[in-house]
Amino acid sequence: MGNKRIRKNPVRPMRISDIAELAGVSNATVSRVINGFSTVNEDIAQRVRDIIKEVGYVPSQTARSLSLGASETIGVVVPDLSNPMYHEVLRGVHRAAAADGYRVLVADTLEEPRGEAAVALDIRHRTDALVLIAPRMTRPELLALLMRVHPAAVINRTTGENAVVARVDYAAGIQTLADHLRGLGHSRIAFLSGPEQSRSNQDRQRGLEEYRAAHAEVEIIEIPTGSGFDDGHRSWEAVREAGASAVMAFNDLVALGLIGRLAEEGVRVPEDISVAGFDNIPFAQYSSPALTTMAVDLGELGASAWRDLRQEIEGVERREASVFTPVLQVRASTAPYSARLDERIAAHETSA
Amino acid sequence: MGNKRIRKNPVRPMRISDIAELAGVSNATVSRVINGFSTVNEDIAQRVRDIIKEVGYVPSQTARSLSLGASETIGVVVPDLSNPMYHEVLRGVHRAAAADGYRVLVADTLEEPRGEAAVALDIRHRTDALVLIAPRMTRPELLALLMRVHPAAVINRTTGENAVVARVDYAAGIQTLADHLRGLGHSRIAFLSGPEQSRSNQDRQRGLEEYRAAHAEVEIIEIPTGSGFDDGHRSWEAVREAGASAVMAFNDLVALGLIGRLAEEGVRVPEDISVAGFDNIPFAQYSSPALTTMAVDLGELGASAWRDLRQEIEGVERREASVFTPVLQVRASTAPYSARLDERIAAHETSA
DNA sequence: GTGAAAGCGCTAACAG
DNA sequence: CTGTTAGCGCTTTCAC
Numbered sequence: 044m045g046n047k048r049i050r051k052n053p054v055r056p057m058r059i060s061d062i063a064e065l066a067g068v069s070n071a072t073v074s075r076v077i078n079g080f081s082t083v084n085e086d087i088a089q090r091v092r093d094i095i096k097e098v099g100y101v102p103s104q105t106a107r108s109l110s111l112g113a114s115e116t117i118g119v120v121v122p123d124l125s126n127p128m129y130h131e132v133l134r135g136v137h138r139a140a141a142a143d144g145y146r147v148l149v150a151d152t153l154e155e156p157r158g159e160a161a162v163a164l165d166i167r168h169r170t171d172a173l174v175l176i177a178p179r180m181t182r183p184e185l186l187a188l189l190m191r192v193h194p195a196a197v198i199n200r201t202t203g204e205n206a207v208v209a210r211v212d213y214a215a216g217i218q219t220l221a222d223h224l225r226g227l228g229h230s231r232i233a234f235l236s237g238p239e240q241s242r243s244n245q246d247r248q249r250g251l252e253e254y255r256a257a258h259a260e261v262e263i264i265e266i267p268t269g270s271g272f273d274d275g276h277r278s279w280e281a282v283r284e285a286g287a288s289a290v291m292a293f294n295d296l297v298a299l300g301l302i303g304r305l306a307e308e309g310v311r312v313p314e315d316i317s318v319a320g321f322d323n324i325p326f327a328q329y330s331s332p333a334l335t336t337m338a339v340d341l342g343e344l345g346a347s348a349w350r351d352l353r354q355e356i357e358g359v360e361r362r363e364a365s366v367f368t369p370v371l372q373v374r375a376s377t378a379p380y381s382a383r384l385d386e387r388i389a390a391h392e393t394s395a
Numbered sequence: 396m397g398n399k400r401i402r403k404n405p406v407r408p409m410r411i412s413d414i415a416e417l418a419g420v421s422n423a424t425v426s427r428v429i430n431g432f433s434t435v436n437e438d439i440a441q442r443v444r445d446i447i448k449e450v451g452y453v454p455s456q457t458a459r460s461l462s463l464g465a466s467e468t469i470g471v472v473v474p475d476l477s478n479p480m481y482h483e484v485l486r487g488v489h490r491a492a493a494a495d496g497y498r499v500l501v502a503d504t505l506e507e508p509r510g511e512a513a514v515a516l517d518i519r520h521r522t523d524a525l526v527l528i529a530p531r532m533t534r535p536e537l538l539a540l541l542m543r544v545h546p547a548a549v550i551n552r553t554t555g556e557n558a559v560v561a562r563v564d565y566a567a568g569i570q571t572l573a574d575h576l577r578g579l580g581h582s583r584i585a586f587l588s589g590p591e592q593s594r595s596n597q598d599r600q601r602g603l604e605e606y607r608a609a610h611a612e613v614e615i616i617e618i619p620t621g622s623g624f625d626d627g628h629r630s631w632e633a634v635r636e637a638g639a640s641a642v643m644a645f646n647d648l649v650a651l652g653l654i655g656r657l658a659e660e661g662v663r664v665p666e667d668i669s670v671a672g673f674d675n676i677p678f679a680q681y682s683s684p685a686l687t688t689m690a691v692d693l694g695e696l697g698a699s700a701w702r703d704l705r706q707e708i709e710g711v712e713r714r715e716a717s718v719f720t721p722v723l724q725v726r727a728s729t730a731p732y733s734a735r736l737d738e739r740i741a742a743h744e745t746s747a
Numbered sequence: 748g749t750g751a752a753a754g755c756g757c758t759a760a761c762a763g
Numbered sequence: 764c765t766g767t768t769a770g771c772g773c774t775t776t777c778a779c
Contacts, residue, residue: 058756058757070756071759077757080758087765099542099543101520103520103756103757104517105520105521105755106758108521109458109756109757109773134476148500169521191451329627329652330651421749423775424749435749457772458771458774461755461771463774
């Protein structure tokens with residue numbers, strides 16, 4: 044209302060010495076009060092606390108970190124914050140670390156493998172330890188980096204002995220899924236593979252290779268696809284051409300993209316074709332039809348990474364990888380192979 | 396293979412003085428080389444650079460920040476990293492800031508309004524400026540906080556004059572949407588409202604209040620719902636009870652949750668009922684049916700926040716809020732009101 | 748063109 | 764129990 048507002052002092056941030064002066068004590072005493080150390084005279088302590096609260100003083104984290112050589116903060120580097128895959132991992136790390144009094148700072152590399160190491164190094168220098176979620180960089184780069192950011196935890200990449208590792212056993216997971224489909228009578232299954240450089244995609248491929256060797260009766264056709272909705276959406280032609288009665292998508296996003304397309308094409312899921320995803324993202328259970336997928340407890344994966352990392356911070360050496368095996372989550376998008384299916388697919392092919 | 400691995404020195408991180416010593420120069424010279432300052436003798440400079448590269452030295456950001464009083468880094472505080480709403484904003488901020496040579500650090504408050512201010516303060520003290528995305532804290536808390544973290548940008552909350560503001564005009568958006576539905580002939584529309592404390596929900600409510608005043612012929616029934624899939628999923632009974640022929644959900648998640656439920660119930664969208672969302676999350680165009688929704692250029696919202704914030708960092712005062720108006724995105728989930736609809740709904744009601 | 752030294756804000760011995 | 768003092772690693776006058 045009034046037009047002469049009092050402009051707050053242009054934020055010349057309070058320092059510890061300001062508080063000390065106001066309280067008529069030394070910096071050290073203020074510091075002790077702040078950190079709850081060596082029993083300071085309660086009267087003085089209270090006075091200091093009052094002043095701090097009154098003027099709203101907050102210690103400079105930067106100075107504190109520098110002096111302590113530690114910040115009670117860890118950094119997490121993720122390739123892409125918009126990938127739901129990573130959110131749960133992130134939350135898992137976050138929750139677990141917070142419970143131990145650690146702050147968490149996140150850096151997104153925007154899927155830019157080149158800048159990844161630099162970002163990691165930078166954030167590591169402001170924190171006490173690092174969590175790298177599914178780093179995209181090459182293996183030599185990764186190993187070189189780990190040498191310099193210790194202690195660090197790496198999620199979903201194998202490393203040398205210089206970091207804690209937590210990972211998902213994608214090979215086993217995709218085999219479980221293939222087996223589910225085989226059990227339903229499908230013998231011609233398409234696999235929509237993800238990004239070529241993706242380690243987790245390679246794991247799935249390796250798993251399927253083994254599976255083929257063990258089950259000659261089922262044919263698994265790999266269709267290079269991608270990792271997003273649109274990739275799944277675009278894959279329809281290839282799927283149709285492959286004449287598969289069931290498809291395993293690289294992940295839930297791809298599966299949902301394909302399902303969306305199938306709806307447009309008038310192909311029914313699961314009556315005409317079964318579709319399964321991977322990851323069990325939150326939306327998977329609400330899609331129509333609800334998506335059969337492989338579920339991993341990503342939160343626990345993250346929490347586990349933190350626990351191991353914490354050991355490292357405390358100097359305990361512990362270098363066994365924690366491996367998480369995905370669990371089959373059967374929903375409505377997969378169903379037994381039916382004779383009608385062939386007709387449908389055939390009909391589509393001739394009409395095309 | 397060999398079993399006596401050379402254990403790298405337990406990471407006693409290199410300091411500038413190590414480099415100085417190795418190069419036979421002073422700290423100051425190394426510093427100058429690093430920062431590309433005052434023409435250092437090119438031979439020396441090259442030698443220093445070589446050594447730095449060779450030993451892989453990276454300056455301590457902490458020390459650098461302390462000395463410089465700035466870190467070329469900004470902090471972004473988000474209430475919940477798993478909400479897709481915020482990803483695009485975040486990316487927008489990130490991209491724009493990165494282009495200006497600023498790093499971005501993200502802090503997630505895990506939807507914990509109590510810790511929000513503390514987290515903000517903490518991250519602000521490691522960075523040069525702050526972006527608060529849709530903070531949950533009360534208005535007094537927010538104003539008090541802003542007083543102490545300047546410069547800061549706030550997204551989707553109004554503030555006093557102590558921060559840059561960028562926001563979405565949800566009131567106008569929901570009106571546009573209501574108008575779309577009215578244009579299709581719907582006269583009884585349900586609005587699935589979001590979290591009560593949510594500012595953006597209040598904006599929508601306000602918008603609808605105005606809309607009702609202007610269009611007495613259409614009835615808008617508010618149904619308290621929530622902001623997630625499951626909330627939408629659960630809202631079916633209430634929607635049915637309201638006898639609405641169209642529903643506007645608080646956001647896309649809620650809309651998709653409801654659509655999933657409708658599929659389970661055998662109610663067809665949009666033949667039996669029209670459903671619209673808000674936000675235009677990436678998945679909205681791949682759902683079946685594809686979702687009609689209000690689209691906001693969230694990336695641009697974030698980028699705009701950064702641009703204004705940057706002005707503040709540079710000392711330019713600029714306090715006009717940037718307002719973004721959502722744009723209607725018509726897809727397959729909304730359709731003209733049809734007589735059959737009443738029968739369907741009626742049938743459902745009697746059978747219930 | 749380069750080095751010495753002071754200082755960023757805080758903590759942690761070490762005295763008193 | 765409290766104050767003095769010496770750094771944490773880097774930048775930056777100010778001399779040389």
